[in-house]
Amino acid sequence: MTCSGTPGAGVPDGGDPLRTRPALVLSGRAGEAQGVVRALREAFDDGRLYVELSDDGTAGGRRRVGRVAAFAGEEGLATLATNEVAYLRPADHRLHETLVAASALSRLPGPEYRPTDRLYLRSPGVMARVFEDRPEALKAAAAVAERCAGAVKLSGEVHVPGVRPAPGVSPEGELRRLAEVGVLRRYGRRPGGEVRARLKKELECIEKLGFASYFLLAHEAAGIARDREVPVTGRGSVANSLVSYCLGLTSPEPFSHRLLFERFMHEGRRDPPDIDLDLDSEGRDGVRDELMRRYEGSGAAVAATANTLSLRGAVRVAARALGFSPAETNELSRHVPARVRDRDALVRPIRGWERALREPAMRDHPLQDRERYGLLMELAARLYGRLWQAGTHNGGAVFGSGGRHLSELLPLEPSGREGLLRAQYDKDDLEYVGIPKLDLLGLKMHTALRKAGELVSEKLGRKINPLAPPPDDGATYALIRTGRNAGMFQLESPGQMNLSTRLKPRRLRDLVAQISLFRPGPMRGDLVTPYVRRKNGLEPYSVPLPELAEVLKPTYGVMVFQEQVLEISHKVAGFSLAEGDLVRRAMTRERGPGAMLALREEFVGRAVARGVPEAKAEEVFSWMEGFSVYGFSAAHGASFAELSYASAYMRVHHPAEFFCGLLNSQPMGFYSPRTLLNEARRIGLGVLPPDVHLSGEGFTVEGDGAALRVGLSYSRGLSRAAVSSILSERSGRPFASVADLYRRTAVEKDSLETLARAGFLDALTGPNGRAGALEAAKELPEKRGRRESQPELPMPHPASWWAAREGRGVRRLPVSGTAREGMEWEALSLNVSRHPLSPYREALKDLGVLSGREVLRLPHGTRARAAGLIECLQSPPTKSGHPVYFLVIEDEAGLLQTTIFRSVYERFGHLLHREGAFLLDGRVERTDARGFAFLVQRIGSLREALKGSIPSPRVSPSPGAFLRAGRRGRRTG
Structure with a gap:
């Protein structure tokens, strides 16, 4: 225990002796300091109490050290030389001051500023010079450091969570019992010999590695979820395990999907396995809290995350510290990319900004004025990528092990949420010290399907399980093949929609491949095109060796899955599946040329010994090495x-x-509530207006499944108490007027006006409708005292995330034809009456604009003009490494994905970050490589083209705008 002599340390309220520091001595309160020393001596053994001497390099530092050392001598306490460390190098002191000031919401120099650059990690030589007159303090520091070095040891063992089965039952016995029950449930009364053999092999491996308790913990978590009717499914490599399948942790059947246990765990792997469970996001916290409550006696916590500053965040931090106003800070950070491709170039101040400033989004940006903002840009460049704060992992839970409390294994701290502790290690640190985490992840699709299932169950009068639909439904696959996949899990992105039309899935195996192919690795490796062509019979394929036909036939000769590396290694070189996994891991991680050469020689040598020609063995290894990186x-x-x-x-x-379930589970998925509601309208569902007497808390289904009605939660600024009071009061008797609703509920005046703008109060004013409701709401006085006595925060708006979401680089701007529709948008962020482009369809035809649906039908080579509201902008990885941008626009007919190459983006890209509605000139391409593509050649502002007849806020004219001139109809060439 050390008593710190840092000059900034004050005396805490309450006089806790274990927290009080020698500031008492420095402030002349020696009597109180002596009392503290007596208390500390009672608490700590001899030789464990020191007075810390720390010279921070500020004026008077040496004098303070002398006063504290003199006090220690008077009390007979040993001194210990230390140094406060806030950064690694002296040059980093300005960054530290910037971060401290920004954290305190202050401008530089900040409330805790100390004029020193000495708070860095000093070398032993520097420490020896600073404390050359106090060698005993240096020796004490070395002795304490030596004792601390042996306090924490990495034993190499894995600290498996301790689970308590029934008295007299071992974890291994309980796991075997549960697996036996599960195998009968999954495979019937007489499981086949292959199932029995694999189950036995997996259980033996789990028991030998000591992970039975870990599986039992996951099973207990899933059981808590099911008891609470919270949907739960496993994800990731745990689905390779037959034991997990039998325990009900995962749903894919391992044999039919060729899933291999060794991809998940085996005796040759040193890192612990990872079990991930997806739960309904609204029930996840309750499940996690109950599981952690059961094991709080042995310690339970959530993992930490290390949050670093993006470039945009670094600009905000630097601007705040330099004293810029919030408005100017917002303006300066707007359109700054979150990250840059060449960070090494960026960290060379000012010059490194050149690439970022050349981005189209940064055209005419204030940061182009380097003379004014040079210091801010230099600080931001150096802050970029720095650790900003510790966060809490989304779902990673860790537990005590083998009778040892979790606090004995790792440091813990409060998480910021009452009753929830956080480990000070992130997931990589936990793996390094051998502490497996159980990931209990919230998944909004589970939430949406649960809510949809409840509605269907109510309609049918019987309970259905939305997670267990009838297999091989033709109508389902037919819709997926059309590419109209909005709302479908993992299939709704623009790229997946396009791939659906090309790959044409007809069974679950096709969906597995489609989801696996649409990943950065397979796309960079150009695995998609050969797979699609071969599946559709457009291209033959062959395999290097006959032994590989069984492995590669399901994927048409393309190595799609990591599990295929294990099987190929086994069939060609005779490796065990566990050895094959080590081959996979070696290929997918950076290894030196020597290590890869040794691996190649072993593979080829063992293959040749089995009769495989050496040239063929070399070919298979090279082919496997090239594809495994992308699997x-x-x-x-x-x-x-x-x-x-x-x-x-x-x-x-x-x-x-x-769609009701989706809209009541926002934010989630790829598309905003506005787009989802428009998609529901496009497939024939009615959209009923808001009504304070008929609307529920969220969207509701009416008309025997024919229509959706907007819910109260979509009214901006409405509190939960206000919604509850509306629902409660109207159940007794209807509201007679706007004033009656205001008097009887917890709705505040500003929220009442929003309800009026949205249309919820139209029915309360008879023929006067919307205008009368808004006028009545404005005439009512503020409620006195309610805000102070019953403070209520507004509920998070379901669409708020879409307006603020980073990474899109766009703003979705409303386009309204009438004042009524404009008020709906402002109050709801929805288009209830009709699509915002509907009033302008004739004007768009005059401009030669086709609907998105018409563009999708055009033949290859057709030139066309499209228009729509921007929905998203993406730039996924490409095989060439050159950026390609995918812009999705939406009109009344649906979504249209367009492709923008770099040259076009450099000319017009600034518009995409400032406007909300566009005209796009381009050409239709239909190729095997891309399927359908609309290649954009010119981008213009739709607002400019229609001469301001479509008002959208914060839109400024730009040189890229189209003029009204343009031929009507389709242009071909």
């Missing part, structure tokens, strides 16, 4: 594919309930 886990793909199919089935057979 995806089949277990992960299968887990997601089953949920994708379930969501698609619900959309096809219960569309109203499905």
Whole structure:
């Protein structure tokens, strides 16, 4: 225990002696300091109490050290030389001051500023010079450091969570019992010999590695979820395990999907296995809290995350510290990319900004004025990528092990949420010290499907399980093949929609491949095109050796899955599957040329010994090495594919309930509530207006599944108490007027006006409708005292995330034809009456604009003009490494994905970050490589083209705008 002599340390309120520091001495309160020393001596053994001497390099530092040392001598206490460390190098002191000031919401120099650059990690030589007159303090520091070095040891063992089965039952015995029950449930009364043999092999491996308790913990978590009717499914490599399947942790059947236990765990792996469970996001916290409550006696906590500053965040931090106003800080950070491709260039101040400033989004940006903002840019460049704060992992839970409390294994701290502790290690640190975490992840699709399932169950009068739809439903796959996949789990992104039309899935195996192929690795490796062509019979394929036909036939000769590396290594070189996994891991991680050469020699040598020609063995290894980098886990793909199919089935057979569930689970997925509601309208569902007497808390299904009605939670600024009071009061008797509603409920005046603008109060004013309701709301006085006595925060708006979401680089701007529609948008962020482009369709035809649906039908080579509201802008990885941008626009007919190459983006890209509605000139391409593509050649502002007839806020004219001139109709060439 050390008593710190840091000059800034004060005396805490309450006089806790274990927290009080020698500031008492420095402030002349020696009597109180002596009392503290007596208390500390009673608490700590001899030789464990020191007075810390720390010279921070500020004026008077040496004098303070002398006063504290003199006090220690008077009390007979040993001194210990230390140094406060806030940064690694002296040059980093300005960054530290910037971060401290920004954290305190202050400008530089900040409330805790100390004029020194000496708070860095000093070398032993520097410490010896600073404390050359106090060698005893240096010796004490070395002795304490030596004792501390032996306090924490990495034993190499894995600290498996301690689970308590029934008295007299071992974890291994309990796991065997549960697996036996599960195998009979999954495979019937007489499981086949292959199932029995694999189950036995897996259980033996789990027991030998000591992970039985870990599986039991996951099973207990899943049991808590099911008891609470919280949907739960496993994801990731755990689905490779037959034991997990039998325990009900995962749903893909291992044999039919060729899932291999060794991809998940085996005796040759040194890192612990990782079990991930997806739960309904609204019930996840309750499940996690109950599990942690059961094991709080042995310690339970959540993992930490290390949050670093993006470039945009670094600009905000630097601007705050330099004293810029909030408004100017927002303006300076707007359109700054979150990250840059060449960070090494950026960290060379000012010059490193050149690439970022050349981005189209940064055109005419204030930061182009380097003379004014040079210091801010220099600080931001150096802050970029720095650790900003510790965060809490989304779902990673860790537990005490083998009778040892978790606090004995790692440091813990409060998480910021009452009753929830956080480990000071992130997931990589936990793996390094051998502490497996159980990931209990919130998944909004589970939430949406649960809500949709409840509505369908109510409609049918019997309970249905939306996670277990009838298999191989033709109508479901037919819809997926059209590419109209909005709302479908993992299938709704623009790229997946396009791939659906090309790959043409007809069974679950096709969905597994589709989800696995649409990943950065397979796309960079150009695995998609050969797979699609071969599946559709457009291209033959062959395999290097006959032994590989069985492994590669399901994927048409393309190595898609990581599990295939294990099988190929086994069949060609005779490796065990566990050895094959080590081959996979070696290929997918950076290894030196020597290590890869040794691996190649072993593979080829063992293959030749089995009769494989050496040239063929070399060919297989090279081919496997090239493709394995891009492979995806089949277990992960299968887990997601089953949920994708379930969501698609619900959309096809219960569309109203499905969209209702989606809209009541926001934010989630790829598309905003506005787009989802428009999609529901496009498939024939009615959209009923808000009504304070008929609307529920969220969206509701009416008309026997024919229509959706907007819910109260979509009214901006409304508190939960206000919604509850509306629902409660109207159940007794209806509201007679706007004033009556205001008097009887917890609705505040500003929220009342928003309800009026949205249309919830139209029915309360008879023929005067919207205008009368708004006028009545404005005439009412503020409620006195309610805000102070019953403070209520507004509920998070379901669409708020879409307006603020980083990474899109766009703003979705409303386009309204009437004042009524404009008020709806402002109050709800929805288009209830009609699509915002509907009033302008004739004007758009005059401009030669086709609907998105018409563009999709055009033949190859056709030039056309499209228009729509921007929905998203993406730039996924490409094989060439050159950026390609995918812009999705939306009109009344649907979504249209367009492709923008770099040259066009550099000319017009600034518009995409400032406007909300566009005209796009381009050309249709239909190729095997891309399927359908609309290649954009010119981008213009739709607002400018229509001469301001479509008002959208914060839109400024730009040189890229189209003029009204343009031929009507389709242009071909």
